[in-house]
Amino acid sequence: MRPTLLAGLALSVVLAAPLAAQNAATLDPMTNDKVASYDWVRPEADYVRREVMIPMRDGKKLFTVIVFRKGTTDGPMLLSRSPYNATGHTSRNRSQKIEEVLAVMDAPFVNDGYIRVYQDVRGLAKSEGDYVMTRPLRGPLNKTKVDHATDAYDTIDWLVKNVKESNGKVGIIGSSYLGFTSLMALIDPHPALKAAVPQSPMVDGWIGDDWFHNGAFRTFGFDYDLGQTVEKGGGEVPKGTGDEYTAYLGGGSAGEFAKRWGIDQLPSVRKPLEHPAYDSFWQGQAVDKLLAARKLTVPTLVMLGQWDQEDSYGAPAVFKAVKAAQPDAPITLGIGPWRHSGANYEGSSLGPLKFEGDTALQFRLNWIKPFLDCRVKSNPQPCQPMPAAVTYATGTNRWETDAKWPAGSEMPLYLAGNGGLSWAKPAAGSDDYVSDPAKPVPFLPRPVNMGGDAWRTWLVQDQRFVDGRPDVLSYTSDVLTKPVHIKGAPRVDLRAATTGQDSDWVVKLIDVYPEENSANATMAGYELGIGIEIFRGRYVHGFSTPAPLEPGKTYSFGWSLPNVNHVFLPGHKIMVQVQSSLFPLYDRNPQTWVPSIMWAKPGDYKKATQTVRWGGSEASAVYLPVVAN
Template sequence: MTPSSLDTASHPKPLFEVHIEQDVRIEMTDGVGLYADLYRPRGAGERLPTILIRTPYSKAPYRSVNNAEMKRAVAHMFGGQGFNVVVQDVRGLFRSEGTFHVAADEAKDGYDTVDWIASQPWSNGKVGGYGCSALGISQVVMATRQPPALKAILPQAAGGAMRNRPGDILVSGVPEIGWALEWFRNYGNRRSQVPEKINYHEFLQSLPLSDMNERSGGSPNDWPDWVTREPDDQWWHQINCFDESSRPNVPALFVDSWYNVSVNETLDLFNAFEKQSTTEQARRNQYVIISPTGHCQSELTETPFIVGERDVGDIRLDYWSIYLRWFDHWLRDGDGDIEMPRIQYYLMGANCWKSADSWPLPETRFVPYYLSSGGNANTSNGDGTLSTAMASGPADRYHYDPTDPTPSAESIRGRGDGSAADQRDVDLRPDRLVYTTEPLRSGVEVTGPLRAVLYVSSSARDTDFIVMLSDVYPDGRVFNLQKGVARARYREAYIAKARHLEDYRDPSLLTPGKIYRIEVNMEATGNWFGPGHRIRVQVASSCFPHYARNLNTGGNNATETATAVAENTLYHDYHYPSHIILPIVP
């Protein structure tokens, strides 16, 4: 993003001058000191509500009111509107004491910090949480401890708090390495040092996965554990996560974006907080806003907005007024429910904001679209079709070679995996099956969770299947909407709708040539396929480097260097009706 797209012009004008007290030590119950900066508005009153921001990215950049990034200027913004703001370095990073482990201490340290804030003479006893990604995850897991003074949270891009997708790093048991190695090296290392730069796209092609951080000169961090441990390893129990046993008790405004990697989990959190909160008031006051941007970019104001390479129109929403009204209500007034739409989402393609009361959207029909071909669906020049009518045809076959994996178009085009990129080049690879509808006569809204059911066989003992949904424009451009991955050895967990990593127990290798049913969780989207557009589904066995490669040997994909070429077959006939299930909104 250019600096101009991240300026603070849309922030409300400050009402108060803000004084910063730097490096205040807050002692946790185990004696470890976490350091925070305290922002206090002058002349706003003696006892004020407080907004807490807990960050692994250093509290220091928040101090500059001229910081180009709005996410770092928010401490001054909230302070200028009459809130105390506490920005804290998490345990073991920057000034804070202790040892840093990803998502291991967020719940108890968050609880202790809220408790400390409420006891201060400048506090009115009410605290709200704010922040995106790791900062959002911190709020969600903190809420499971029910700190008495925590009265509202505003977690953004916090789907990685869910037990089945910890830290956004594991999806369906497969590591997302396209961004994760860079994150561990730059932000998750215990020395709080930025290491020497490397070409990540080139380096990720090396093997093995397990020692990439060490080989790249990175400082010690948790990378080896996160990429080598099996999903059902007891080690994962130390990670703070949200699951069906969690009992929050706080109103929450979730914010996320269609091109974020875990938007479906954010929507799951919205439903879970509504169902599992311990008071009626908390259950009634769960809200979500979904924009069409990439990770932690919802508040950007460029018009028209280009997400990667896709123009999604005028996406502006008065976020800062919404956020201030949210915290004003819960941290100052706190009486009664807040009035706002339960769900606000941007419908891409139609390029407009819409609202609803529940998720999935009311009256959604989950419609199967069947994959079919004459046996030659390889590339977009093949004969693959997609239709609501079940058809029978010969199976499609392709070779997947881990040494030449099907690439992520977003990565090779320099757009990152959290954005839209034209898929036409990748759709010409013979190791990608392509199924497309006829041009639509009338528009179709597809908004909701996505799932694919494939009937497959392989010559390998294990392999992956990646399914992507795309919008084909009348001029031929092909923009990705969502994708999902399934590792064949975990197929039983997918069919059982696994909600925890431990549900991936007893992985089972394939019998070469045998046909299996594979289900693929494809996240969620909100897209209008206009007249003349076509709906496309692409199937491959890698999306590199977004997902770590399956080496096809049936062994440990993190520690091995040996690979095998797999011949993978996709069946689509009356006995094996491979299909994608689309949420059609009438």
């Protein structure tokens, strides 16, 4: 045969061999297409990602994801216990780069040898067991042998014994619900837990965190409950895409609204509906009280945003309670110019406010990481003494430290005649307005959307949208000639009466910017809320003992605004607004007496004339925690 023909035959044999092998491997068309798993972490990934089921003392196992950069040895572990899916926390973009697969706040840690651990809390996502929203500590409300304290202990115990790349030291961190689980880990803590950074923690759901504020119910909790606890068909309550103000107004009371949408039998909805007052159900879950009853042994940096729209109460309450019970407790309070959980995101602005650089990154690098490094790393530099508080002075845009908190001394700013404010107590007088539950004051300009950026930034919303309403009283100071610097929680003493038998009272402390502001036209005349808080009148004699108000009688309604570090600058004015609704964020007060506002009927909602007293022996004031200039 000719050489070219022989070569062609040989080539055909070579080509046919793989084709035959391929044909031999062809699947039957009816082969089951489902496979057990797929590992999306490829060999070229610069990290190791492990999924494990960690056993708890009652036999249940909790799904846990462990992530660290390849080559890590002797690494400290940073734990977060989450209801928001550990897989999601550790699978961002399914990237092969560790800085991309984890959240931005994790990068400084994993790039410095930390081992990052996320865990699904009991009963959610891939973890076993029953889910109980903010599961109470073992005791009167929880007759089982397990809670978030025991689950954290058992998790840490397993990690230090089974993660061979670790140094056996653990820090715990997390925001919101994860802040709550971080605090719970401090109750009877594992010896390997060396530091905690609870951020915007859920601490007391009735006094001032997610479900109520001073007795007024927060309706947005319905959406959270539905999305958090329903396996199929959850998400948000189907209110449509229009104005939520209209949707909640048409829904009636909170209980009737829940009933209308078929969520009134969800356990997480029923519990607040059945416990509208500050009874043992809420008191027994208050984490600040639980921690104050024990000696704090784990150094803790508890923090929040100054404009935290969800959990403004918890972090300062824990700091205050622990320090009162244990003055030398190793605890520091951090407050930044952020929204809820804002410390974990980009922090150079909030709504129209602009700050000096990325304040969230500054705090993570300058405070959180050094605080953890010296406590959980092997052979670290000695820990530097921590101040009582690290806070950002809004208005002048700078970080400050203080040896005590609150750092200011109370100075009354009195409501006065002609819509004024005075540092001196004025002569007696009063102002009236009519509060109509059929036309409640909105907390955002309509149409109201309690989601997205509108929700995240509502506390810095320009309050001119309600200034001038007939059911909103505005009291304004003269133009400031020198700065007024406050550090702490402004305290409200509102002397007021109603023609009804119940009433809500809302007080806003506002920084009024100059009308001319060519340097930043957006802020010209802006009425910036520095502190906004509500109080439900029926609790004036005690949060656990609601009672009707006597029509026409003047009461002293007292509560605190959120903790702040703020400077009212020269050229600005200070304003205080008073109103009786903040809707639909808070449910409406019918202003008549009903045993439970949760189940008020349409006929219970009545107009009432509200009288705010000022001056003389019944002087209304906001006590500002002023520091010397």
